[in-house]
Amino acid sequence: NAGVTQTPKFRVLKTGQSMTLLCAQDMNHEYMYWYRQDPGMGLRLIHYSVGEGTTAKGEVPDGYNVSRLKKQNFLLGLESAAPSQTSVYFCASRWTGLQSPLHFGNGTRLTVT
């Protein structure tokens, strides 16, 4: 039981390049989330999904797109990377019960030069 797995762990991009961050969970959770973590700003929600085929915007969605084609996977895409997107990205999942805890992956450290 791996929990939440994120790939890659590290990535360096040049401004304007694109990439996709992958998140997979094996807990059969309905809800999945993408957060970014920046110093002094905590965890900010980028996009989330409440089920296969559905996505919604979070607090800081600009510059990102997501897809949830399969229940266990949630993909975060950067179409044209900018230095402001340098951050640590965390994927998380939870059960359908609204008072259920989030389970996090170990993060992807992205640097955009």
Add this chain to the structure above:
Amino acid sequence: GENVEQHPSTLSVQEGDSAVIKCTYSDSASNYFPWYKQELGKGPQLIIDIRSNVGEKKDQRIAVTLNKTAKHFSLHITETQPEDSAVYFCAADPNDYKLSFGAGTTVTVRA
């Protein structure tokens, strides 16, 4: 949306002393308040949570208190140990699928 404020941003304590982190929230609809611990290079992990129908919850050296009237909740760590050094996040859930997090507290336990 929900706004969670967390204080202090850094906390240094002597091993064996207690540590207290405080959070306030804005949305009176919030009814679930988890606390997460993040160790270096890892994702946050749930350490304790409290629901709005409970005022206090304890798990060994960790306790949380909730004051719904004042909209604040706190994490208390007693008899701190070096392994308690980490970043701690509070969060509030206003029942809209999304958790809102505080900015985090970096706790350092001095030997």
